[in-house]
Amino acid sequence: MALGKNPDSDQSNRHFFGFSKRAHLPTYDLSDDYEQRFPEDPMGEETGQNARVWRTYLAESADFDAMMVGEARDGLDAMLVFAGLFSAVVTSFLVQTSQNLQADFTETTAYLLYELIAVQRAAADGNPVNDVSASPLNPTSTFVPNYPCRLD
Structure with missing residues (x-):
C-alpha cells in the first residue's frame, strides 16, 4: 500500500465488535499534492517551526503511523485467537495426560x-x-x- 493512500477506502463498512475499525483515527487530506496542501514558505522561513517541510513530514508520518497501528491491531487479533486456541489444546492435553500418570x-x-x-x-x-x-x-x-x- 502506497503512502498517502487511505487505508480504509475499501473497508469503510467493516466493523469489529460493533465499532467501526478505524473510526477514532483523525482524517487527513490524503492527496499527494503537497504544493497545494501546504503553501510555500516566505523567503528566509524555510527552516522555521511551522515550515512546509515539517508540515509535510507530520502529514506523512501521521499516515504511516495510522497504517502501522492498524496493521499491529489486526495482527494482535490473530495472535489472541492463536493464544486462545493454543491454551485450549494444551489444557486438554494436560487433563488427559494427568489422568494416565502411573x-x-x-x-x-x-x-x-x-x-x-x-x-x-x-x-x-x-x-x-x-x-x-x-x-x-x-x-x-x-x-x-x-x-x-x-x-x-
Missing part, C-alpha cells in the same frame, strides 16, 4: 532388587535379616507423582 515400575523393580541383594548379603555374612532396611517402594504402595519443580 508409577515408574523400573524404579520400583530397582528398589526391590536392591533390598533383595541386601537381604542376601546379610544372610551370607551371618547378620540378622531384620536389620536390612525395607524398600520405600513396593508393588502395593500408592503412587504420588513426583513434580520436577516446586512452586513454593
Whole structure:
C-alpha cells in the first residue's frame, strides 16, 4: 500500500465488535499534492517551526503511523485467537495426560532388587535379616507423582 493512500477506502463498512475499525483515527487530506496542501514558505522561513517541510513530514508520518497501528491491531487479533486456541489444546492435553500418570515400575523393580541383594548379603555374612532396611517402594504402595519443580 502506497503512502498517502487511505487505508480504509475499501473497508469503510467493516466493523469489529460493533465499532467501526478505524473510526477514532483523525482524517487527513490524503492527496499527494503537497504544493497545494501546504503553501510555500516566505523567503528566509524555510527552516522555521511551522515550515512546509515539517508540515509535510507530520502529514506523512501521521499516515504511516495510522497504517502501522492498524496493521499491529489486526495482527494482535490473530495472535489472541492463536493464544486462545493454543491454551485450549494444551489444557486438554494436560487433563488427559494427568489422568494416565502411573508409577515408574523400573524404579520400583530397582528398589526391590536392591533390598533383595541386601537381604542376601546379610544372610551370607551371618547378620540378622531384620536389620536390612525395607524398600520405600513396593508393588502395593500408592503412587504420588513426583513434580520436577516446586512452586513454593
